[in-house]
Amino acid sequence: MALVGVIMGSISDWETMKHTCEALEELGISYEKEVISAHRTPEDMFEYAETARDRGLKVIIAGAGGAAHLPGMVASKTTLPVIGVPVKTSTLSGVDSLYSIVQMPGGVPVATVAIGKAGAKNAGILAAQIIGTSDSKTAARLANHQNQLKEKVAEMRDNLADQ
Ligand SMILES: Nc1c(C(=O)O)ncn1[C@@H]1O[C@H](COP(=O)(O)O)[C@@H](O)[C@H]1O
DSSP states (O other): OOSEEEEESSGGGHHHHHHHHHHHHHTTOOEEEEEOOTTTOHHHHHHHHHHTTTTTOSEEEEEEESSOOHHHHHHTTOSSOEEEEEEOOTTTTTHHHHHHHHOOOTTOOOEEOOSSHHHHHHHHHHHHHHHHTSOHHHHHHHHHHHHHHHHHHHHHHHHHHTO
16 A cells, blocks of 8 residues: 655656655655646546545655646645655746745645755655654664765765875
8 A cells, every 4th residue: 555645747747756756665665656737637636635645645745847736736635744846847947846836825834845856855755754753664764774875975085085
């Protein structure tokens, strides 16, 4: 059963959102993925959001670009935490996506990560951290992930010393 729902406004967002899925896989979190658009498939979006909790999801990650209304509209129809990923756009570099997602009105939060693939990766890690609050195996995998980051910095220090 999927614990995280990864949705995106278009298949063109996959190049970004695949980094979310990779992070979830690395942390052993089950997920489902789907293309759903607030603009193009509003009925599907409402049904997805309204049924998400009963289907067993714990977190929804929604990526979209431009007039990125998907994360906020999903958040308006579920009590699950929603993480929004601003997809980088060719016209406005994803600042349009960021502003569309981050500036939610009071009462309807969307946890917004950075623009692009680093943000998409962080969305997966953040979802794992939410799940890790009540799951010790996930918490252990997250601790391991942090240790790997430390090891990478240790390698960087060795490399720098050799320069
Ligand atoms: N922002 C939204 C929504 C939405 O918010 O519901 N639906 C599609 N889109 C975005 O339109 C961009 C261009 O989509 P196409 O590449 O399909 O034309 C994508 O980044 C998508 O997330």
